[in-house]
Amino acid sequence: MKTLEEINKIREEKRKELDLRVNTKADTREKHILVCHGTGCTSSKSVDILNNFRKIIKEKNIENVRVIQTGCFGLCAKGPIVIIRPEDVFYAMVKPTDCEEIVEKHIQNGEIVERLLCKDIDNKTVKKLDELTFYKKQMRIALKNCGMIDPENIDEYFAFDGYKALEKVLKTMTPDEVIKEISDSGLRGRGGAGFPTGKKWQFTKDAVGDQKYVVCNADEGDPGAFMDRSILEGDPHSVVEAMMIAGYAIGADKGYIYVRAEYPIAVQRFQTAIDSAREYGILGKNIWGTGFNFDLEVRLGAGAFVCGEETALLESIEGRRGQPRLKPPFPANAGLWGKPTLINNVETYANITKIILNGAKWYSSIGTEKSKGTKVFALGGNVVNVGLVEVPMGVTLREIVYDIGGGIPNGRDFKAAQTGGPSGGCIPKEHLDTPIEYESLKEIGSMMGSGGLIVMDDSKCMVNLAKFYLGFTVDESCGKCTPCRIGTKRMYEILEKITSGKGEEEDIENLEKLAVSIQKASVCGLGQSAPNPVLSTLRYFRDEYEEHVKEKKCRAGECKAMMKLVIDPELCKGCGLCKRNCPAGAISGEVTKPHKIDNEKCIKCGVCLNNCHFKAIKNG
Amino acid sequence: MEEKKCSGCDHNGVDPKLKEILEKYVQDKSNLIQILNEVQNYYGYVPSKAQSAISEYLNIPMAEIYGVITFYSRFTLKPKGKNHIAICLGTACFVKGSERILDRAKERLGIDVGETSKDGMFSLEATRCIGACGLAPVFTVNGEVYGKATVKMFDEVLDKIMKE
Numbered sequence: 154m155k156t157l158e159e160i161n162k163i164r165e166e167k168r169k170e171l172d173l174r175v176n177t178k179a180d181t182r183e184k185h186i187l188v189c190h191g192t193g194c195t196s197s198k199s200v201d202i203l204n205n206f207r208k209i210i211k212e213k214n215i216e217n218v219r220v221i222q223t224g225c226f227g228l229c230a231k232g233p234i235v236i237i238r239p240e241d242v243f244y245a246m247v248k249p250t251d252c253e254e255i256v257e258k259h260i261q262n263g264e265i266v267e268r269l270l271c272k273d274i275d276n277k278t279v280k281k282l283d284e285l286t287f288y289k290k291q292m293r294i295a296l297k298n299c300g301m302i303d304p305e306n307i308d309e310y311f312a313f314d315g316y317k318a319l320e321k322v323l324k325t326m327t328p329d330e331v332i333k334e335i336s337d338s339g340l341r342g343r344g345g346a347g348f349p350t351g352k353k354w355q356f357t358k359d360a361v362g363d364q365k366y367v368v369c370n371a372d373e374g375d376p377g378a379f380m381d382r383s384i385l386e387g388d389p390h391s392v393v394e395a396m397m398i399a400g401y402a403i404g405a406d407k408g409y410i411y412v413r414a415e416y417p418i419a420v421q422r423f424q425t426a427i428d429s430a431r432e433y434g435i436l437g438k439n440i441w442g443t444g445f446n447f448d449l450e451v452r453l454g455a456g457a458f459v460c461g462e463e464t465a466l467l468e469s470i471e472g473r474r475g476q477p478r479l480k481p482p483f484p485a486n487a488g489l490w491g492k493p494t495l496i497n498n499v500e501t502y503a504n505i506t507k508i509i510l511n512g513a514k515w516y517s518s519i520g521t522e523k524s525k526g527t528k529v530f531a532l533g534g535n536v537v538n539v540g541l542v543e544v545p546m547g548v549t550l551r552e553i554v555y556d557i558g559g560g561i562p563n564g565r566d567f568k569a570a571q572t573g574g575p576s577g578g579c580i581p582k583e584h585l586d587t588p589i590e591y592e593s594l595k596e597i598g599s600m601m602g603s604g605g606l607i608v609m610d611d612s613k614c615m616v617n618l619a620k621f622y623l624g625f626t627v628d629e630s631c632g633k634c635t636p637c638r639i640g641t642k643r644m645y646e647i648l649e650k651i652t653s654g655k656g657e658e659e660d661i662e663n664l665e666k667l668a669v670s671i672q673k674a675s676v677c678g679l680g681q682s683a684p685n686p687v688l689s690t691l692r693y694f695r696d697e698y699e700e701h702v703k704e705k706k707c708r709a710g711e712c713k714a715m716m717k718l719v720i721d722p723e724l725c726k727g728c729g730l731c732k733r734n735c736p737a738g739a740i741s742g743e744v745t746k747p748h749k750i751d752n753e754k755c756i757k758c759g760v761c762l763n764n765c766h767f768k769a770i771k772n773g
Numbered sequence: 774m775e776e777k778k779c780s781g782c783d784h785n786g787v788d789p790k791l792k793e794i795l796e797k798y799v800q801d802k803s804n805l806i807q808i809l810n811e812v813q814n815y816y817g818y819v820p821s822k823a824q825s826a827i828s829e830y831l832n833i834p835m836a837e838i839y840g841v842i843t844f845y846s847r848f849t850l851k852p853k854g855k856n857h858i859a860i861c862l863g864t865a866c867f868v869k870g871s872e873r874i875l876d877r878a879k880e881r882l883g884i885d886v887g888e889t890s891k892d893g894m895f896s897l898e899a900t901r902c903i904g905a906c907g908l909a910p911v912f913t914v915n916g917e918v919y920g921k922a923t924v925k926m927f928d929e930v931l932d933k934i935m936k937e
Contacts, residue, residue, distance in 0.1 A: 192903075192904040192905060193904070193905050193906070193907040193908065196905040196908055196911070196918035196920060197908060197918075197920060229906065229907025229908075230907050232907055232908075374901070375864075375902075376862070376863035376864045376865075376867075376901045376902040377863045377864035377865040377866075377902055377906055378902070379902070379904045379906060382904055414810050414847055415847075415900075415901075415903065415904075416904065452806070452807065453806065453807060453810050454806075454845075455806055455809065455810055455813075455845035455846070455847040455848060456845050456846035456847035456848075456901075457844060457845050457846065458901070469806060470803065471802070471803050472801075472802050472803040472804060472805035472806055472841070473805075473837075473841065474840055474841055474844040475844065475845075531906060533864070533865035533868075533906040533907075533909065534864070534865055534868040534869070534909075535868060535869070539865070539906060539907045539909070540907060571864065574864065605864065607864045607865060607868055608868075609868055613868060618868075621864075621867055625901075631844070
């Protein structure tokens with residue numbers, strides 16, 4: 154238990170101590186070695202790196218050096234990442250065996266370990282984090298503390314204004330004033346649909362009920378999206394604090410966070426955050442003597458995409474199969490156990506404390522007319538800088554893919570970007586200059602979504618991609634309503650027929666008809682949006698569908714059944730590598746003379762295609 | 774994952790470890806999924822005797838428990854193999870060719886997704902995003918992540934396990 158005065162004292166002391174994290178000219182002899190402990194970097198052994206640093210520093214008896222685990226720095230492609238502050242030197246792709254050299258050279262002798270520095274997209278070596286073009290167009294609000302603090306240390310959170318917003322709300326604002334501030338900020342739901350957050354809070358506050366709940370949706374099911382996970386791993390207290398503010402605003406004293414069990418690190422860090430907040434008396438009864446009570450509980454998901462839908466999530470928290478409820482009544486009126494319930498997504502909550510502290514006016518000055526603030530994207534796929542990015546609304550897709558993302562690797566061309574996951578759509582080249590906004594993305598047949606942004610190069614087949622997403626929806630359909638349960642399956646079957654070279658002309662038309670029926674007749678958002686990947690690829694890449702159906706040809710070469718491999722006699726040197734490797738014995742020819750493929754025998758495994766040194770094998 | 778037989782079940786009714794898991798939770802129906810998650814983690818699947826113990830503890834019919842287990846993909850009714858191989862089919866991995874690794878895994882192990890080999894040595898899973906998109910494509914063997922994977926790398930890892 155700590156009083157507010159005690160907490161403010163810790164805050165002041167810690168802030169001084171941690172000045173070197175934000176101030177490269179900090180007047181200190183101390184050094185902090187920050188090691189990324191997000192899921193990406195821990196998958197490549199950053200835990201061993203941290204332990205090695207600690208061991209070496211202890212062995213060498215070095216003083217004034219601390220080794221700290223942090224959340225995600227964002228540039229996952231270059232992980233594991235190590236940053237040394239105050240000088241802010243950024244080491245990329247560090248291995249556990251590199252620790253010794255970093256300590257000896259950098260820490261003890263003040264020399265930079267050049268070989269571990271990161272190369273920027275223009276091939277220049279970069280020393281500092283903010284010199285990287287990756288960060289230049291970014292603006293970190295929701296991710297402000299990620300990579301800055303130790304997420305398991307509440308005192309470090311205090312140092313950077315932690316729980317100050319809660320103090321401001323409890324001491325100086327009425328619930329109505331809080332809601333007004335959120336409404337005026339223009340914040341909209343970051344889970345994808347973009348419902349105005351202030352309005353949602355108002356509805357839940359106005360609803361009549363003896364008990365109300367605050368829920369955080371951390372069931373980040375969109376494959377290839379990891380924004381929410383990174384926030385929970387890097388700055389869990391910001392979500393705890395925001396949920397408490399929401400509780401005060403709507404009149405709830407109990408909160409639940411529903412997290413995927415597939416995110417063990419996020420679950421553990423959030424639980425640690427709850428435990429330390431309880432220990433300090435920030436969660437519990439009569440918080441800081443204000444009469445406000447609030448407590449939080451973690452509930453685990455168990456691998457069901459549909460549970461990201463708010464009513465299915467409520468069913469799952471209650472311990473049942475996660476099948477969506479019919480709306481209305483909306484959760485604001487009848488949610489958990491029939492009580493008024495406020496549900497927001499992790500990233501939405503991560504913006505709340507900053508709005509309270511800096512004001513609605515500040516927040517609404519960022520972004521565009523209808524979409525305020527920033528959006529976090531998990532940038533992945535065929536792009537150089539894979540990672541987590543946060544940009545102000547209104548930035549164009551081109552800026553994200555080329556300026557931040559560093560463009561397409563391997564000298565290939567951009568083909569499409571996919572946002573919104575299985576519920577979203579593909580954005581082709583001609584719309585690269587579309588600003589990132591809820592409305593503009595919807596207009597071009599995609600959606601903001603929760604923030605997955607997958608870039609695809611010209612080696613990807615759009616029909617096969619649509620099939621991939623439909624396969625996902627078929628697997629994840631909860632089965633409650635027929636259009637989704639059976640309709641998506643039928644769509645999948647048609648796509649399978651097309652990609653295996655058996656497509657007929659009416660198939661495309663049937664796909665469209667089915668898609669519209671499923672959109673109109675499904676119970677929940679999952680079903681209603683399931684046809685989107687097909688509709689958007691049909692809208693922009695119809696010629697590819699037609700090619701598959703009419704010419705039985707897949708220009709990307711991904712649909713194997715349609716592959717017809719030929720050897721270009723001009724390019725073939727007759728080295729015999731393909732012949733030796735062919736598992737089906739389909740290639741014949743004499744050494745030094747052009748070889749041939751017998752397409753009757755060919756099993757389309759692609760081994761020859763991938764291994765030919767002279768690029769003589771082509772998919773004709 | 775080490776397979777743990779529910780050997781204590783016949784003896785005093787309930788495996789002591791299972792009892793410990795149950796008693797961490799109040800007897801409230803909403804705790805079903807939390808308990809199942811722990812049981813799944815401990816045994817590697819949800820044994821039928823654990824189901825009946827949960828049924829009794831939370832006062833939920835067996836049919837409902839079965840319904841919940843089969844709804845969520847994390848819960849399984851059969852034990853996993855000694856070596857559990859999971860290939861990520863999240864979008865980022867898919868775009869970078871993880872399907873080729875999955876095809877190879879099926880071919881080499883002679884089992885389909887969700888199956889365990891007859892000798893109990895291998896089981897195969899196609900997971901959705903595990904969040905290591907920066908390393909795509911990835912696969913995991915008993916939880917250890919192999920990033921920037923290729924078919925060749927998969928073969929090497931598998932060869933090594935088969936030798937052991």
